[in-house]
Amino acid sequence: MSGGLVLKSIRAKGIHYPDILLGLYGLAIIVTGFFCEKPIAATISYSVKEASIHSAFATVAGISLSLGMLGYLLMAATPSERVFHAVFLALVVGFSMLFGLTENETIGIGKGIVQRGLYLVSFVWLLVGQWFGFGSI
Numbered sequence: 001m002s003g004g005l006v007l008k009s010i011r012a013k014g015i016h017y018p019d020i021l022l023g024l025y026g027l028a029i030i031v032t033g034f035f036c037e038k039p040i041a042a043t044i045s046y047s048v049k050e051a052s053i054h055s056a057f058a059t060v061a062g063i064s065l066s067l068g069m070l071g072y073l074l075m076a077a078t079p080s081e082r083v084f085h086a087v088f089l090a091l092v093v094g095f096s097m098l099f100g101l102t103e104n105e106t107i108g109i110g111k112g113i114v115q116r117g118l119y120l121v122s123f124v125w126l127l128v129g130q131w132f133g134f135g136s137i
Contacts, residue, residue: 001026001126018071021064022126028061062096065122072129084132088125095121 005019005026035054039046069092073085095118102111 016075018068018075021068021071025061025064025068028057028064031057032061062092062118066092066096069125084129085125088121088129091121092118092125 001022005023009015009019032054035050035057036046037054038048038051066089069085069089073082073089076082076085095114098107098109099111099114099118101107102109102114
């Protein structure tokens with residue numbers, strides 16, 4: 001994704017500033033894959049330091065994506081673009097809040113299910129935004 005954003009900037013002969021945040025999102029997602037999250041079962045040993053690094057980069061990814069989406073929303077040229085970005089930003093923020101509630105065990109939905117929903121919404125925003133020319137990569 002970050003490579004696609006660089007190519008987009010080269011073709012456009014300039015940087016679309018929300019793309020910097022999307023590039024950071026892509027890099028943070030990659031880094032989370034190198035570090036293990038705390039296991040589901042409490043009986044499995046794990047590295048607390050590694051889980052903390054994973055969590056920190058996941059947080060950076062979420063904040064970067066949300067701010068990038070907000071940037072696209074604020075820079076949208078048409079009402080349909082604004083609605084598109086606003087709906088997906090609301091979905092990402094909603095799923096993020098839901099993830100926090102599952103992590104705190106306030107609600108009994110599995111974290112993994114909510115996380116996959118969050119990824120699905122994020123990837124649909126990236127792909128559909130590109131398909132319809134709404135600015136994401």
